[in-house]
Amino acid sequence: ETGVTQSPTHLIKTRGQQVTLRCSSQSGHNTVSWYQQALGQGPQFIFQYYREEENGRGNFPPRFSGLQFPNYSSELNVNALELDDSALYLCASSPGTRQETQYFGPGTRLLVL
Amino acid sequence: GESVGLHLPTLSVQEGDNSIINCAYSNSASDYFIWYKQESGKGPQFIIDIRSNMDKRQGQRVTVLLNKTVKHLSLQIAATQPGDSAVYFCAERRGNNRLAFGKGNQVVVIP
Numbered sequence: 001e002t003g004v005t006q007s008p009t010h011l012i013k014t015r016g017q018q019v020t021l022r023c024s025s026q027s028g029h030n031t032v033s034w035y036q037q038a039l040g041q042g043p044q045f046i047f048q049y050y051r052e053e054e055n056g057r058g059n060f061p062p063r064f065s066g067l068q069f070p071n072y073s074s075e076l077n078v079n080a081l082e083l084d085d086s087a088l089y090l091c092a093s094s095p096g097t098r099q100e101t102q103y104f105g106p107g108t109r110l111l112v113l
Numbered sequence: 114g115e116s117v118g119l120h121l122p123t124l125s126v127q128e129g130d131n132s133i134i135n136c137a138y139s140n141s142a143s144d145y146f147i148w149y150k151q152e153s154g155k156g157p158q159f160i161i162d163i164r165s166n167m168d169k170r171q172g173q174r175v176t177v178l179l180n181k182t183v184k185h186l187s188l189q190i191a192a193t194q195p196g197d198s199a200v201y202f203c204a205e206r207r208g209n210n211r212l213a214f215g216k217g218n219q220v221v222v223i224p
Binding site for chain 2: 004031033035040041042043044045048055056058090092097098101102103104105106107
């Protein structure tokens with residue numbers, strides 16, 4: 001069984017640029033959630049995708065958007081990058097949306113200069 | 114407001130001793146809680162979970178206790194090992210199936 005994978009592992013961008021982060025869910029999991037983890041903080045929920053549809057969103061602006069594909073992999077897109085977007089972006093997958101444990105990938109470390 | 118928080122920022126424990134990490138939550142409607150372990154440079158790793166209809170749940174060397182009366186959660190690690198050094202997060206599941214995390218508690222195991 002393959003766990004959650006994310007790419008790239010590290011990324012450096014400048015303010016105003018756009019970035020796309022990718023996540024492959026664990027085998028058999030149809031739900032993907034994205035989190036932002038600032039240094040020294042706990043992860044903060046961005047949004048969740050279930051069967052290619054957004055299924056819940058946290059307190060993040062519209063320049064954070066996402067997609068889920070038929071194979072349940074997912075992308076997180078961030079437009080007009082700001083310095084405060086520098087963080088570890090985590091993807092978590094689960095086999096459903098109702099009280100199922102979420103399993104996290106290793107994350108993508110984004111640095112915005 | 115809503116918050117999930119940990120009381121102690123850093124816990125230093127001697128190898129072989131037991132560790133206890135505490136967590137307070139504010140949403141009395143939360144019915145599912147999870148403990149995660151995060152090592153440096155890695156994503157959070159699932160340790161153990163508990164539903165609100167339970168008071169205690171045991172895993173391998175770990176026990177989670179839930180006190181709904183005072184909205185308190187704890188993680189006990191038996192015979193702490195150097196590999197247990199990490200940041201530990203408690204999280205609660207909210208209505209739209211998102212996890213709300215606290216800030217984390219650093220555990221340092223002293224050999």
